[in-house]
Amino acid sequence: MSTLTRHLNGACETMGMYGRRMQMPVLGEVAVPPPDKLAYYAALGLLAAVQVIEWPMALVITAGHLLADQHFSGLVKGIGEAFQTA
Template identity: 40%
Template sequence: MAEKSATSHRNAVDRVVAAHGFAVDLPVVGRVRIPPPEHLAYYGVLGALAVAEIIEWPVALVLATGHWLVENQHNRLAHEVGEALEEA
C-alpha cells in the first residue's frame, strides 16, 4: 500500500513539473526543454530591452541567468519533494 502511495506522489510531482513546460526533440541538438510562455515573454522583453539599448546586454544576460537559476531550483525542489514522499 505504501508503494502505491509513493508512486502516486511521484506521478503527481512529475505532472506538475511537466505541466510547467515541455520538451522538443531536435535532430542535431537532442531534447530541448521549452519554458512556459510567461518565461519566454520575460526573456523576449530582456532581449528587446538590450537591443533597444535601454539596458546593457551584460545586465540582460545576468537577469536571464538569475531567472533561469531560480526556475531550475524550483524544478529540483519539486523532484526532491517527490523523492522524499516516495521514501516515506
C-alpha cells in the same frame, strides 16, 4: 492530504509545465519554458536590443532566473519543507 503529498503534487505540476520538449538541430532535445517565461525572456532581449539595459546585464538576469527556475528545485524545496513541519 499530508504536507509532503501537497508539495510533491505541486512539484509534479511544475515539472509538467516544462514537459514540452523541442528537438534542436545542434543542441538536441531542449525543454521549452512556459509561455509566461518566454515572454519575460523576450522582453529582456527587447530591452537589450533597444539599449535600455546592457547585454551583459540582460544575460546575468536571464541566467539568474534560469537557475532559480530549475526543473526539480520545487521538488527539493517541497521535501525540505515537509521534513521541517514533521
